[in-house]
Amino acid sequence: MSRPSSVPPGATPVLRPPWALAGGAFANACTGCVACVDACPEQVLVLRKGKAVFDPERGECTFCHACVDACVPGALRDPEHASAPWAHRARVDDACLGAQGVVCASCRDACPESAILIPPAARGAARIDADACSGCGACVSVCPTHAIHLQLPQETAA
Template identity: 85%
Template sequence: MGTARTISRRALLFGRDGGERARLPQVLRPPWALGGVAFVDACTGCVACVDACPEQVLVLRKGKAVFDPERGECTFCHACVDACAPGALRDGDGIPPWRLRALVDDACLGARGVVCASCRDACPQSAILVPPAARGGARIDADACSGCGACVAVCPTHAIRLHVPEETAA
């Protein structure tokens, strides 16, 4: 067991736990982005998808369009796909927008005994389960999660991030 660390209530609520854990910025491609290097090759940085996004969750970073869940949720409206003349974003029949799913880490307030349900309340798919009375951290139902990012920005401790789950062998 590690050494217990005392932190202030304010630091806890704002996700500053005094630890060395630093978040590396994730680069998340827009929905329906081509796979592998095909997206990097096809995206010209024209910002048409960024301008078309009604939720304003797409931004240009290093000359390529990326999804930034800290800005809000993707509603999968297809406006970015419709605006993408270079063809870096393509929505085919039944193709999911991406494989992203939410992941909750140990900075979750519920895991620390503080009542919080911000992520659950923001989730349009009801994919987040929060035990009552702060009896544990939030859990994600990966089958129900669309990876929209609605839960990311509302988390007061930044305990939620989006990731691509590992493939499991059948």
């Protein structure tokens, strides 16, 4: 199946911080003030091209809300503490050691949502339960072959 996205297969797209305004509204509202970057205790937010970005290679979002609370321009918003932080989910590609017959469970062990299934005896790649995955990114940097990417639903369905 072809991907309806400009993001190449296996690549991680630009990921906005949690609770970012949708689409172009975030880019319009984010002033690049780095208040969210400074507020994040996990240090998983960075500034790229003048806008805040979530970088899962730096670690895991714990959904602590500190970035939202720090964002004075309102580019990150969750006033009722009730909305979903984002739509992306983890996806595993063929670089997974399990797909090559090598035992590994690093991602499963890191996942706080128990959303990763490792087939027994390395008989296949790790599998993500998209309903359980929160997109936190804890599995991304621990993968020794960089086989896990966070992608939006139309990309993870491919």
